[in-house]
Amino acid sequence: MHQQLPPEQLDRLICLEARIHKKSKEEIIQEQFLQIESEKQTDENDRNKQNMDSNKKSDDLKCSQNSENSPQKLFTSQNLSPVQKKSIITKKHSQQKKKKKTKEGQQKDITQYLQYQKKQQKAKKCEQKLMEYSIQDSPFKNKSPLPSDPALEKQLKEKQNQIAISEIKIKELETHNSELRETISSLTEQQLRIQDVVKQFAIENEKLKKQQLQVQLQTNRVRLGEYVVQREKTALVDVWIDGQELREAKEQSKRLEVLKAEYENKKKNSKNKEEQEMRTLNVKLNFLIKEEQQLQETVDRLETEKNLHIKQLKRVYEEEHARFTKNNDYPLIGERYQVLSLLGKGGFSEVYKAYDLQELREVACKIHQLNSNWSDHAKQNYIRHAIRENRVHKELNHPHIVKLYDSVEIDKSSFCTVLELCDGPDLAYYIKKYKCFPEKEAKLLVGQIISAIKYLNNHKNKIIHYDLKPQNILFHLNELKISDFGLCKVLEDDNSKLQLTSQGVGTYWYLPPECFHMGDQPPNISSKVDIWSIGVIFFEMLFGQKPFGQGVSQEKILKEQIIVKSQSVTFPQKPIISNECKEFIRGCLAYNQVDRLDVHQASNHPYFQKKLN
Template sequence: MSGSSAAGEDIVQHLSSNSNPSSSKLAKLEARMAGKAVSAPSSPPHHPMSAPVISFMDQEELPETSSSDDDNCEEFLIQKNTLKRPRSPDGDNMLALGNFEGSVNEAAKILGVTDTKPSLDNSSRKKQGRGRGRAGTGRGRGSRAADQTRLTSTSSAAVTNGQLDKLTNKEPRSSVQLGHDDRAALQDELSTLRGKVAFLEEDLSKSHQEATNYHELSDRLAKELKDLKDHDQQMRLKQMKILSDLLIAVSKAERQEARMRIRQESFRLGNVAVMRAGTIISETWEDGQAIKDLNAHLKSLLETKETIERHRKSLKKRQSDKGDGSDAETGMSEEDILLQDEICKSRLMSIKREEEQYMRERDRYELEKGRLIREMKRLRDEDGSRFNNFQILHHRYALLNLLGKGGFSEVYRAFDLVEYKYVACKLHGLNAQWSEEKKQSYIRHAIREYNIHKTLVHPNIVRLWDIFEIDHNTFCTVLEYCSGKDLDAVLKATPILPEKEGRIIIVQIFQGLVYLNKRGQKIIHYDLKPGNVLFDEVGVAKVTDFGLSKIVENDVGSQGMELTSQGAGTYWYLPPECFDLSKTPFISSKGYHLRDRGTIAAPERYGFSRAGAVIAEPSSYKEASGIPEWQLAMTDELNALHRTCTWDVVPLPAGVVPITCKWVFKVKTKSDGSIERYKARLVARGFQQTQGIDYDETFAPVAHLTTVRALLAVAASSSWTISQMDVKNAFLHGDLHEEVYMHPPPGIEVPSGHVCRLRRALYGLKQAPRACFERFVSVIKACGFYSSDHDPALFIHVSSRGRTLLLLYVDDMLITGDDPDHIAHVKASLSKEFQMSDLGALSYFLGIEVLQTQNGIYLSQAKYIQDLLDRSGLSDTRTVATPMDLHLSLRPTDGTPFEDPSRYRHLVGSLVYLTVTRPDIAHAVQILSQFVSAPTSVHYGHLLRVLRYLRGTKTQCLFYDSNSPLQLHAYSDATWASDPTDRRSITGYCILLGSSPIAWKSKKQAAVSRSSTEAELRALATTTAEIIWIRWLLADLGVSCDSPTLLHCDNTGAIQICHDPVKRELTKHIGVDVSFTRSHCHQKTIDLQYVPSELQLADFFTKAQTRAQHQFHLIKLNASNPPLPP
C-alpha cells in the first residue's frame, strides 16, 4: 500500500495542481483520492445557465479573490469504479495510463475553449461562462452532466480496483514526467495565445481609434463639401446676377441706341404725327427731309418736262402754220425748228434718265421707310408690353428685347444663364377677363403644341427647349433662337429671289416636312407660310410655330379627314398630298358665271377636300338625271314642294296660257370651299307672266349692306354673339293670292290636259320675293318685333330684359342682342313656322367671311377673291402695292377696243361687290366702272392691276374692334374737275363708328362744279344726308347719338360757307346743297371741323395714293390680316 499510497499522492498532487485553487475543494479532492471518502459526494447545486470550466494554473497564478463558492466554477468528481473487471497487470497499467492521457487531453480541449481570454477578471469569466456550449462536441447549454460523466468515468477508471497502484509501481517517473511536459506545452501554448490576444486587443484598440479619426475626418470633409457647395451656389447666383445685369444693361443701351437711330432716320425718312380734331385723335405719316427733297426734285423734273412739252407743241404748231414766206413771220427757219425739236428730245431723254434714277432712289427710300415703320412699331410694342417687369424668368432666362407681337403672345430674345446661349421666349398672356373655360382651352392648346413640338429634333425645325408657368395668367415656352430674318421679310426685301437661292430654301423646308411625315406619328403643319420659316445666323431655314398642327392617327385613312384652314392659320393652305390628279374633272362647255361656286371633289385615296377642281353644274334635267347626287337633290326638292302643298293638279282653264318651269342646279359650298350640299331647285319662268293678270306688286326689301356693317360694329363693341339662321325653301312659305298656272315640271307625270295651279310662291315668280317677305313679317311681328322705319329688313324687339335685333336678307337672317333667352325663344318660334337651319355663330354671310373673336369681328372676302382670280385669266403671279397708278387720267378713247367687253363687265361687276369689305379698291372700281359700255385694252390693263393688288392682299380683313367707342364721325372730300372728259368732280366720304368703318363711297358728281369749294359743298351735302340716315339707324340699334356728328373737311371755304351765308354770288346756283348742310350744322346734327389734307381719310376715295399714304389709310380704316385662333 506504500507504493500505491505514494503513487496516489503524486496523482493527487498533480490533479490538485490542475483543480480549482479553492482550499475546500482541494481538501475534498485529496480525501476522495486517498479513499477516505466511502461514497460519492453529493452534487453541487445545478445552475442551468453555467458551464463547466477547468483551469490549469500554477498556485501562484491563481487570483486571490477567487471564491470557492463561485457558481460558475463546477467540480469535476473522480468516482470509484465499482464494476468488477478482469485484471491484467499490463492491461491495467496501460488502461490507467490511457485514461490519464485522455483525461489530460480532454482538459486541454476544454482549456482551449474556456480560457481564450486569460487576461479577463473573474466577472468577465462569469459572463463568458454563461450560456456557452462545448466547441468540440457542438453542444450548447445544459450539457454539463454529460461532461461531468465523461470526466468522472475517465478518472475512476484510473484509480479503481488497484489499477492506479500498479501503474504507479511499474512506471512512477515516466507518467509524472509526461504530465509535467504536457503542462509545460500547454502553458507555452497558453502564453502564445495570450500574446496573440494582447496583440489583437492592441490592434482592435488602434482600429477603434482609426475608425474614430475616420469618422471625424468624414464629418469634417462633409461639412467642407457643403460649405463649398453653398459657396459655389452663391458664386453661381452672383455670377448669374452680374451677367443678367450686364445683359439687361446692354439691352437697355441697345434700345436707347435704336431710339437714337430711329430719331435720325425719322428726320431723314419721316415720322408718325399725332393730330387731334375735336375728340378724335388720329395719326398721320409725315415724310422726312430726304423724301421731301426727292419729291421736290421729281416735281422740278416734271415741271421742266411739261415746259419742254409745251415748247415742242409750239414748235409743231409753228411748223404746221408755216406757209410761203413764213420765215419772216415766225423768225425761224425749218432747220431751226427741227434743231430745236431735237434739242427738246435730247433734254427729255436726259430728264427721263434722271427721273428713273430718282424713282429707284425713291423705291429704296420706300424700303427703308418700311423697315423704319416696322422698327418703330416694334419699339412701341416693346414699350407698351405687359411683360416689361419680367426681367428674369424662371431664375434662368434674362429677357433682352422684343422680337414680335401676336394677338395672344409676345416673343422676346432672351439669354439662358445656365446653358449660356440665346433663346427665344414666347410669353403667352391670358386675358384676365376670359372665363376659366376659355383659359383652360387656351392652356390645353399650348400643351398640345408643346407635346407635339418637344419631340421634334431636326436641323430644319426650330427646337422647343422648355415650358413653365410665370403666374396664374401667364406662361412661357422657350424656343431655339434664330438670329436671321424670316422668309416673309426676305421675300419683301428681295421681290425677285434668285432661282438657286429659292431652290435651296425649298429643299430645306421640304426636308423638315419629310421628317414630319416619316415619323412614327405623322404630323401635319397647318400654318406653313413665309412668316413661319426662320433663318439662323448661317442661313439654315427652320420651320416653326406648331400651334396649328395635328398628329395623324393610323386609322384616319379609312374614314377620311378634311384639311381646311377655316377661321385659323394661313388661308387656303392645303398640303400637296391632298390633291388627286389621277382623274380629269368633268367640265361643262357652258360659260362660267362668277357668282357660281365650283365644287370640290374628294380624292378617293385620302378622302380630303381638293381645292380648285371645278365640277360643272348640270344645265338640264336630262343631264342631271344620270348623276346620283343630283337625282337625290331633285327628290329632296320635290318632297319639299309636296310638304308645302305648292300646287294642285287641275284641268287647264280655257283661255289661260300656263307658264313653264325648269330645274336649276347649284353646288353649295362652305367658306373654305368644301362641299356643303348639292342643291336642285325648281324655278318658274316668271318672265312669261303678265302684269295685272298673274302678278301685281313685286318689290321685297332686303337689308342694306351698310345696315349689316353697322349691326356687326355694334355687336362687336357690345360683345354680343351673332347667330345665323337659314330658311329652307323660303319662297315656298309665301302665300300666292293670284291664280298662276304652270306646266308640270320635267319628271312629273299628270293626266292629259291638266296643269299645276300654284298655291305657294315658287322660285322665279315675279311676286315670290314679296310674298315670302310678307309671310315672314307676319310671323316675326307675332313674336313682338317691329320693323325699322329706316331699313324695313331690320326688326327690333325691346323689353325690360334687353334688346333683340333680327336682320333679314331674303332667306338668310342674323340674330343678336343682349337677351340670350329671348333669342332662343325667337329661334324656337321661327322653327315652328318655317323649316329652319340654325347655323350657329355667324361665319359666312352673303359671301362675306366673318370671324368673331374676343377682340372683335373680322370681315373678309378671301374666298370670293380667290374665285375671281381663278377665273380672271391672270397668267402671271406679280403683285402690286396699290390698286391704281398715281395721277392716272383715263379717257374713253385710250387704247384699242377690248375684244371681249362682256369679260370686262363681268370682272368689274365682281369688283363692285367686293367693295363691300374692301374700301381700298372703291376709287379704282369707280374709275373702271365708267367704261363698262365700251372698254379698251388700256382700261383692261388697269383692271388687271387691281386684280394683282388683290392677289397680294387676298386675306386682308376689315376689323371691328370690341373696344371701339360707339361714337359716329365722318370724313368728306372731293376732287375738282378730275375727269378729263366731262370735267366733273368726284365725291368721296367715309363714316366710322368709333374706329370701325361702316359706310363709304366714291362717286362722280352729277354736275360740273365751277370751283373746288363748290365740289366740296356738294360732297358735304351727300355725306350729311348719309350721316342723318345712319344716326336714325343707330338709334334703332340702341346706340344714342346725342352729340353732333363730327364731319371732317379740308376746305376752309366750304366750312365757312356752311357756317355763315357768305359769298352768295358763288353759291347761289347750289343753294339747296348749301342750305341743307348749313341747316344741319345749326341744328347740331353735324359739327364741321377742319382737317389737314394729310389726315383726310376721305382722300382715299377720291384719288390714287402713294404706297405710304395707302398704308396709312389702311391703318386708319382698321384693315388687317386675320388672327390665329386661341
C-alpha cells in the same frame, strides 16, 4: 483581471485594455487566461514545496529527538508559544484562501465573459441562419458549417483587416464628401453672384441698345416720317407724314417727270428744227431717264426703310403697352430667364428676347396669358391648344425647325415656352426689302422649307403646320427655320387625312381652297395644305406679290371667296423664271388635292434635282 463584474462592464474593460495595449480583444482574453493558468501552476508548486519542507522538518525533528534528547534543543524549537504559532498558521492559511478565492473569481469572470461571447455568437449565427432561410434559392441555404481550419481563420482575419481598411476608406470618403459639399455650396454661391452680374450686364446692355434705337428712330422720324394724331370730325386718327428726305426725293421725282415731259413735247414739236438741237434734246432726255431711274431707286430704298421704320415704331409702341412687362420692364422668369425686350406680339401671346443665365445664351420666351375677360370655355380652349402646341413642338428636332428648350409656369394664368432665338428677321422682312428674289436663291430657301415639311410628314404622328407664311419663317445663320406651331394639326393612327373642324383660322392668302369649304360635312385635309402654302410663298419670293388676293383684305377674301374661285395660277411677264420652276409652282397650287403634289413628290421633284447655272 478585476473582481466579478457584469458581462457588459467586463466587455468595456477588455476593450479599454485592448486600446491601451493596441491589441485585439481575443489576444487580451487569451493573455489573461494564460496568466491565471500560470499563477495556478505556481501556487500548486509552492504548496507542494511547502508540504515537502514540512515533512522534511518533521523527519529531522524526529531524528534529532531520537538521537539527541537535549532539553536545550527542545527549548530552542519551542521559542514561540502555541498561540503565536497558531495565529501565524491561521493568518497564512487565510491569505492563501483569499488569494485562491480572488483567482477563482477572476477565472469565473473570464468564464462568464466567454459564455456571454458564445451566446452572442450563437445568436448571430441563428440570425444569419434565419436570413439564409428567408432567402429563396440561396446558394448557401443547404450548405453545412465548415469545420475549424487555420487557413480559414487566416482568411477570416484577412477579411476583417480588409473590412477595417474599408471602414477607414469610408471615413475618408465621408470627409471628402463633406469637403465636396462645402465646395459645391461655395461654387453655388459664386455661380449665383456671377449670374447676378451677368443679369445686370444683360439689362444694362439692353438699355444701351434701346437708347441707341431711340436716337435712330428720332433720326428716321426726320428723314422718313412719323405718325401724327389728327382730328377727323369727332374722332382722333393716326396719320402718316413723310419725312424731309423722303419728301424731297418724291418732289424731285415729280420735277424730273415734268421736265421729261417738256423735253418730250419739244422733241415732238421739233420736226423743222436743226439736227444739232435734236441731238441735244436726245442727250438731255437720256440724262433725265438715267437720273429718274437713280432717283426711283432712291425712292424705293427710302420706301423700304420707311416700312421697316414703321415696323420698329409699331414694335416699340407694343413694348410700351405690353401686358407682361406692364409692372416690370425686366422681369425674371423661373429664376433663370432674364427678359430683355419685346420681339413681337400675336393675337394671344407675346414673344420676348431673354437671356438664359444658366446656359449663357439668348433665347426667345413666348408668354401665354389668359385674358380675364374670356369665358371659362375660351380659357379651357386656349389652354388645350397651348399644351398641344408645346407637346408637339418639344418632340421636334430638325435643323430647319426652331427648337423648343423649356416650359416654365409663371402663375395660375400664364406660362412661358422657351425657344431658340433666331438672329435674323423673318422672310416677310426680306420680301418687303428686296421685293423679288433671284430664282436660284429662292429655290435654295424653298428647298429648306420642304425639308422641314418632309420631316413633319415622316414624324411618328404626321404633323400639318397649317400656318406656313413668311412671318413664321425666320432666318438664323443664313438659313431658314419654321416656327409657331399654334395651329398645327396631328394625324394620328397612320391616317393620311383629317377632318378640318377649325375653319376660319389661319392666314387666308396661304390656305388652299379646301380650307374654305362650307357645308354640313367638314372637309378632309392632309399635308398638301402645307404644299399649297409653299407654292404661294415661292411665287411671292419670285414676283414680289401673292398669286391670289394680292392687296385684298382677309375679310374680302372670305366674303368674295377669292381663293375658292382661283382655279389656276397666272405668272407675270417679269421677272423671267424657268419653265421647270413654273411647273413646280403649278404642281403646288393645283386646285384639287388629288392633282396637287404631296410632300415626297415635292421633295423629289425634278426641278430640285436639277442644278441651276
